[in-house]
Amino acid sequence: MSRQLSSLLAIAAVCVTTLAPLPAQAATTPKKKAAAVDCEQVKCIALTFDDGPGKYAGTLLDTLKKYDAKATFFLEGQYAKSRPQYVKRMVAEGHELGNHSYSHPDFTKSEPGAIRNEIQKTQDAVKKAAGVEPKLLRPPYGLADLTVSDIAEEYGMPIILWTAGSEDWSSKNVEAIKKKTLEVAKPGGIILMHDWVKQTVDAMPSIVKSLQNKGYHLVTVSEVVKGENLEPGDIYPLPAGWEN
Numbered sequence: 437m438s439r440q441l442s443s444l445l446a447i448a449a450v451c452v453t454t455l456a457p458l459p460a461q462a463a464t465t466p467k468k469k470a471a472a473v474d475c476e477q478v479k480c481i482a483l484t485f486d487d488g489p490g491k492y493a494g495t496l497l498d499t500l501k502k503y504d505a506k507a508t509f510f511l512e513g514q515y516a517k518s519r520p521q522y523v524k525r526m527v528a529e530g531h532e533l534g535n536h537s538y539s540h541p542d543f544t545k546s547e548p549g550a551i552r553n554e555i556q557k558t559q560d561a562v563k564k565a566a567g568v569e570p571k572l573l574r575p576p577y578g579l580a581d582l583t584v585s586d587i588a589e590e591y592g593m594p595i596i597l598w599t600a601g602s603e604d605w606s607s608k609n610v611e612a613i614k615k616k617t618l619e620v621a622k623p624g625g626i627i628l629m630h631d632w633v634k635q636t637v638d639a640m641p642s643i644v645k646s647l648q649n650k651g652y653h654l655v656t657v658s659e660v661v662k663g664e665n666l667e668p669g670d671i672y673p674l675p676a677g678w679e680n
């Protein structure tokens with residue numbers, strides 16, 4: 437349901453409640469759902485998982501659910517196609533999806549037609565799996581140029597890179613992944629991780645608990661970048677050498 441529609445329904449519900457004669461106990465305020473997190477007011481961080489859904493995605497989703505944490509998954513179309521059940525769960529459990537190409541080529545060395553094909557096939561695979569299309573693009577290896585930015589604009593997507601990496605793919609060590617992630621965590625941060633790295637998924641309960649103990653709200657990328665007002669084709673954070 438769209439946000440606007442749910443707001444309208446909420447207003448309608450309030451009106452009905454106001455008009456109907458109230459039994460005494462109904463005057464008590466009903467238990468409210470947790471208010472949306474405002475990242476301008478509280479510490480937020482976005483954990484992002486690339487190249488999946490990986491084969492450990494189910495365990496990762498269990499952990500995120502247990503701690504009521506949200507994440508963003510930059511999916512490869514080929515795996516959205518082969519593991520659609522995880523894509524469906526990600527959406528159902530409130531996580532955000534991004535497009536990370538279909539088969540992970542370097543976009544800066546690809547022809548525009550090939551880039552469009554990689555993006556479109558991934559949009560189609562995700563839509564088939566979960567009924568929604570990603571609205572963010574993270575090109576493979578985080579490599580983008582003006583052509584990639586123009587194509588992202590055509591698809592209505594900003595390009596999302598990361599503020600820091602967990603270096604999980606290189607260390608493949610639970611303690612090192614936890615240490616690095618906590619070291620580079622900062623308010624408004626976007627952290628690069630991979631759900632095909634088993635040690636990342638193993639480290640996640642401890643990482644999530646530590647971040648929450650430090651006062652972080654684990655939210656989606658869109659929540660973290662809300663104040664940036666990104667336009668399609670924009671790159672965030674801007675890599676060195678790119679001019680505004």
Ligand SMILES: [Zn+2]
Pocket residue numbers: 486487536540576577
């Ligand atoms: Zn990747």
